[in-house]
Amino acid sequence: MRERLPDVRLVLATREEEAFGIAAGLFLGGKRPTVMLQSSGLGNSLNALTSLLIPYRIPVLLVRQHARRSRRMERRAGADGARGAVDSGGDRDPHVTAESPETTAEVVKVAGLRAFDTRLPVACLLPRRLTTGV
Numbered sequence: 712m713r714e715r716l717p718d719v720r721l722v723l724a725t726r727e728e729e730a731f732g733i734a735a736g737l738f739l740g741g742k743r744p745t746v747m748l749q750s751s752g753l754g755n756s757l758n759a760l761t762s763l764l765i766p767y768r769i770p771v772l773l774v775r776q777h778a779r780r781s782r783r784m785e786r787r788a789g790a791d792g793a794r795g796a797v798d799s800g801g802d803r804d805p806h807v808t809a810e811s812p813e814t815t816a817e818v819v820k821v822a823g824l825r826a827f828d829t830r831l832p833v834a835c836l837l838p839r840r841l842t843t844g845v
Contacts, residue, residue: 727752731759734771743827745772753834760832768830772823777808777836806834809841 724730727748734744748756753775764771807822809815819835826833 727756728759731756731764731771735763735767735769738769738771743770743772743823745774745823747774748776750776764832769832770826770830771832772819772826773832773834774819774822775834775836776842777838805832806836808836808838810838812841815841 722730722733724733727746730746730748734746737744753773763769807818807825809818815837822833822835
């Protein structure tokens, strides 16, 4: 992969909010970070979103698996609050959903451009059928 995508660097984080801290540092260092997380991970990121990314206008592309069956778990984890925090950027549309394998690359690209144009986090949701084949 290094030969094919020399500008892409993978950094593993222990927790989602740690990933957003790393992403903030990467942005401040001139990079365009993406954080990939599972469905329930957004709720764990509420503090990082509301106290770091949004107030300081640090753009991050969030690529997130979106699984309907985990809604109850997400609510318990605070994801509704995190979703509201991502949505709090005003008139913009803070998330997009990839609908098919054929359009996913373009949808992710548009979400990334939107994040860095608005200097706010933007989420690209990947439905379960795209990530598991179900």
